[in-house]
Amino acid sequence: MIKEKYESWLNCPAMPAELLDLLRDMDESSMRECFYRNLAFGTGGLRGVLGAGTNRMNLFTVMKATRGLGAYLLETFDRPSCAVSYDSRIHSKDFAELTAAVLADMGISVWLYPALMPTPMLSFAVRRLSASAGVMVTASHNPARFNGYKVYGADGCQITLEAAEKIQKSIDSQLDLSDTLPSFSGYLSSGKIRYITDETVEDYYRAVLSLRVKESSCPLHVVYTPLNGAGNVPVREILRRLGNICVDLVSEQELPDGHFPTCPYPNPEIREAMELAIRKTLETGADLCFATDPDCDRMGAGVRTGSDVTLISGNDMGILMLDYLCRNRRNDTALPPVVVKTIVTTEMAAALCREYGLELRNVLTGFKYIGEQIGLLETAGQRDRYLFGFEESYGYLSGTDVRDKDAVNAVLLLCDMAADLKEQGKTLLDRLQELRKEYGIYVQRLLTYEYEGEQGALLMNRIMSELRAPLDSFADPRFKNASRIDYLNDDTGLPKSDVLSFELSPSDKVIVRPSGTEPKLKAYLFTNAASENAAEHNLDLLQEMIDRIADTKKRTAD
Incomplete structure (x- = not known):
């Protein structure tokens, strides 16, 4: 079967020379990895390694997914339309133009940004243009060898599980290959594909600026890096309009470049991705530095502290922002304001919400569930x-x-x-310490275990199955006394998801789940303690326990 698929790709008349060269150079092992399955489509769309084959991101897998999306739109909407955007990754523009052409070929109206734009601007365009759907070509913060394809619904959120299953069904009903690729230039000339105008871009900028809760004239010196991604233009434009910001750019990472030459893993969550920004911050004496990932939906930041820069975790930054919004918000809603976080996000948010009288909603991992809560509030007026x-x-x-x-x-x-x-003589770190004194020290650690290829997928499934065994069968006594929530099989009030949560003590918790977009198992460790040293010690003990469970050296996938 794998050999047959390989031969059909090798002999396809429409196969580009670049993919043909990759096919001809494949050994048997590479062939199996590239063809043993079709690249899976889910609520996160597609994501995979660039290359030839059914399990790789290429023109044919993108075209097949787009036909599935188009069939779903034609079945669901009377006059379907779609907005499309792309980031700086290798072939992102090619995949975006092919997506637009395939949809236009199916009779669906298409709007396309004329240049790379961030994921949030795609979500905005879907809503502003009243499109039936949106497609963002990106692999977010993955290494350069990846690309992906996110699909959005008419509400501007990533698609629901029900929509993803319908699209997958349409994808499965198609042949793998096509003898021809539709012409983007032809459909653009005919008007069936239209470029998104500057008016929509300006509307987005105004919408972002309207979110200011307290303007400050205090000068702030920052270092910014877009990590060779799509954030360069929109982030700098917003900073310019703020009026009080002096910006130094990391020039090596300023312009779009899908190879990410100075940052092989363009993820602002890790220090390596921030190194050039940190260096420039120390050289220039800037107050802080920050980076946006290639599709500009995530941001990481650090504060200069003497001769070093201290990076702020996603949890701590979220708490700082929540505190800032609470301290400066207008009390003009009859019902309590709503804060939404995912189940793997810090429990310190609960303490702040109690203090400020806010309603806290916990949702599954994935920002689409946060967007869904906005939609529910909107529906309720x-x-x-x-x-x-x-x-x-x-x-x-x-x-x-x-x-x-x-x-x-x-x-x-x-x-x-x-x-x-700064106007108060403080930094973000000073405020964070104040919050910790008031609410306690909540810390968290993310562990990631990679399981590549077919055998890796089997091993991940096996580990999750073992974690669902009766608690009294676990070797570690901390598990024997834990309480467990199985988000796949228990009635949690949330959509079914392959996630397990273990509360080991009033202060210690572990959540384990397979990544929805990468061949990885993720474990989230939570604790709170009276001191930072005690909290880190608790995390070390939790990590030793999870490392033993996820240890691949002594395991084989049957």
């Missing part, structure tokens, strides 16, 4: 109640015009907050 949503993986949103995490929005909050604190 209570959209103004939404205050803030955040997740530990550096995603934040304080407005409702976008229904996904928005790093441009986050940059605005960060700079206004930092300038406000």
Whole structure:
């Protein structure tokens, strides 16, 4: 079967020369990895390694997914339409133009940004243009060898499980290959594909600027890096309009470049991605530095502390932003304002919400569930109640015009907050310490275990199955006395999801789940303690326990 698929690709008349060269160079092992399955489509769309084959991101897998999306739109809407955007990754523009052409070929109206634009601007465009759907070509913060394809619904959120299953069914009914690729230039000339105008871009900027809760004239010196991604233009434009920000750019990472030459893993969650920004911050004496990932939906930041820069975790940044919004919000809603976080995000949010009289809603991992809560408030005529949503993986949103995490929005909050604190003679770190003294020290650690290929997928499934065994069968006594929530099989009031949560003590918790977009198992460790040293010690003990469970050296996948 694998050999047959390989031969059909090798002999396809429409196969580009680049993919043909990759096919001809494959050994048997590579062939199996590239063809043993079709690249899976889910609520996160597609994501995979660039290359030839059914299990790789390429023109044919993108075309097949787009035909599935188009069939779903034609079945669901009377006059379907779609907005499309792309980031700086290798072949992102090619995949975006092919997506637009395939949809136009199916009779669906298409709007396309004429240049790379961030994920939040795609979500905004879907809503502003009243499109039936949106497609963002990106692999977010993955290494350069990846690309992906996110699909959005008419509400501006990533698609629901029901929609993903219908699209997958349409994808499965198609042949793998096509003899021809539709002409983007032809459909653009005919008007069936239209470029998104500057008016929509300006509307987005105005929407972001409307989210300011307290303006400050205090000068703030920052270093910014877009990590060679899509954030360069919109982030700098917002900073320019704030008026009090002096910006130094990391020139090596300023312009779009899908190879990410100075940052192989363009993820602002890790220090390696921030190294050039940190260096420039120390050289220039800037107050702080920050980075946005390639599709500009995540933001990571650090504060200069003498001769070093201290990076702020996603959890701590979310808490700082929530505190800033609470201290400066207008009390003009009859019902309590709503804060939304994911189940793997810090429990310190609960303490702040109790203090400020806010309603806290916990949702599954994935910002689409935060966007969904905004939609529910909107349906109930209570959209103004939404205050803030955040997740530990550096995603934040304080407005409702976008229904996904928005790093441009986050940059605005960060700079206004930092300038406000600077005016008081404080830094973000000073305020964080004040909050810890008031509410306690909540810390968290993310562990990631990679399981590549077919055998890796089997091993991940096996580990999750073992974690669902009776608690009294666990070797570790801490598990024997734990309480467990199985989000796949228990009635949690949330959508079914392959996630397990173990409360080991009143202060210690572990959540385990497979990644929805990468061949990885993720474990989230939570604790709170009286001191930072005690909290870190607790995390070390939790990590030793989880490392033993996820140890692949002594395991084999049957």
